Amino acid sequence: xxxxxxxxxxxxxxxxxxxxxxxxxxxxxxxxxxxxxxxxxxxxxxxxxxxxxxxxxxxxxxxxxxxxxxxxxxxxxxxxxxxxxxxxxxxxxxxxxxxxxxxxxxxxxxxxxxxxxxxxxxxxxxxxxxxxxxxxxxxxxxxxxxxxxxxxxxxxxxxxxxxxxxxxxxxxxxxxxxxxxxxxxxxxxxxxxxxxxxxxxxxxxxxxxxxxxxxxxxxxxxxxxxxxxxxxxxxxxxxxxxxxxxxx
Ligand SMILES: Nc1ncnc2c1ncn2[C@@H]1O[C@H](COP(=O)(O)OP(=O)(O)OP(=O)(O)O)[C@@H](O)[C@H]1O
Ligand SMILES: [Mg+2]
Numbered sequence: 001x002x003x004x005x006x007x008x009x010x011x012x013x014x015x016x017x018x019x020x021x022x023x024x025x026x027x028x029x030x031x032x033x034x035x036x037x038x039x040x041x042x043x044x045x046x047x048x049x050x051x052x053x054x055x056x057x058x059x060x061x062x063x064x065x066x067x068x069x070x071x072x073x074x075x076x077x078x079x080x081x082x083x084x085x086x087x088x089x090x091x092x093x094x095x096x097x098x099x100x101x102x103x104x105x106x107x108x109x110x111x112x113x114x115x116x117x118x119x120x121x122x123x124x125x126x127x128x129x130x131x132x133x134x135x136x137x138x139x140x141x142x143x144x145x146x147x148x149x150x151x152x153x154x155x156x157x158x159x160x161x162x163x164x165x166x167x168x169x170x171x172x173x174x175x176x177x178x179x180x181x182x183x184x185x186x187x188x189x190x191x192x193x194x195x196x197x198x199x200x201x202x203x204x205x206x207x208x209x210x211x212x213x214x215x216x217x218x219x220x221x222x223x224x225x226x227x228x229x230x231x232x233x234x235x236x237x238x239x240x241x242x243x244x245x246x247x248x
Contacts, residue, residue: 009061087156102136146177
């Protein structure tokens, strides 16, 4: 089943001085996919994420999630859509330092007044999957970068979103923590069937996806699928990036 559909998406910034961030992008994401978005700096990756997350509006084109036109949403419906349908993971974790790890994870449920027993049940489930059960009472400054990102992933998953959007989730991590975070994202995608779209510059992180869309100058440049071998996929990603003209 198709989860996300993007058709002829265009984004132009500015009025006097015009900058075309996205020229004409069309693609779709199926239920259960783990899609990576790669491309040089300035190619339009963050713009694309911002349009899907409804932070910004496109100049032209359409975006539907589960068949619903998300560009028509306004006010409370828009806020509800972001909270219920989407999960966000950021490069810098975006955790609240005044809260514990556990409180950070259940924050979206607290905001929605979800029943306390239900909050506990879901917290137990995600903290088990993400191996952070022992950390729930700690503060954000008492955990490692990888643990902080796993916490952020827990928060993104707690509402059972339709789509998880991640922008450079390994960008602030050392290579061991990056690998650890990617193994967890892969596991969540495979075992919990969480549909995920991730922007990354890192070919190793990208090799955990099952498909990569490469963007160049605001257009789709290429698309590759993983077979059953991650190491071979990694090599294919490196090859496309070298044709594209570097990762940054
Ligand atoms: N708010 C804005 N106003 C004007 N131009 C913008 C704005 N945001 C982005 N742009 C321009 O749109 C283009 C795409 O930017 P975008 O941030 O989407 O690139 P990116 O692929 O995410 O790059 P990076 O890999 O560096 O994060 C760039 O030319 C950028 O300068
Ligand atoms: Mg960006």
